[in-house]
């Protein structure tokens with residue numbers, strides 16, 4: 001007992017470098033400070049602008065140059081209003097459900113949803129495609145809303161496993177069903193543009209809930225994506 005506790009603790013003794021290069025996720029919820037929303041967006045942008053100017057100046061850049069002068073302000077605005085806007089619950093998409101009047105009982109697949117996210121370990125882009133499926137239990141969701149939910153969770157500092165799970169959980173909650181499946185295939189620029197500099201690899205993550213845990217439903221979904229359960233998708237999951 002004592003030994004297993006010790007080895008468990010030992011596994012947690014990762015350095016910050018280990019966590020960054022191995023892309024380890026620590027929790028399903030995005031780790032946020034209790035005071036995350038005490039500042040207004042305007043106050044956050046002013047602070048980020050100030051600190052980003054400091055970073056640029058520390059690197060030796062001349063901020064009096066016409067091309068660089070506005071960069072701290074542009075970055076601050078981009079962080080708060082665009083690429084990290086999904087941190088703020090006020091930007092969570094409101095979703096109206098419709099009655100499944102047609103009695104459509106098969107899976108609905110929304111595939112090739114392009115998203116741009118950012119790796120939370122290096123703050124460089126993750127570019128990928130999300131494929132989402134669900135089976136209605138009486139309610140249906142507008143197709144553009146599936147897209148918006150993916151974009152909302154992508155616009156955070158992320159790790160791909162958490163992005164996959166957060167989208168799955170949101171859809172399960174909204175649709176009131178466990179019959180949700182997600183496959184995400186993404187390129188991480190922290191792998192291609194730095195570190196091991198592998199430009200060809202991509203990372204596949206998947207979530208299969210409810211009926212999608214059954215081999216037949218899983219395979220039907222993967223067939224729509226031109227994948228099979230013998231391909232890399234499940235190999236990644238089983239490893």
Ligand SMILES: [Zn+2]
Pocket residue numbers: 020023119120121122123188190191
């Ligand atoms: Zn990274």
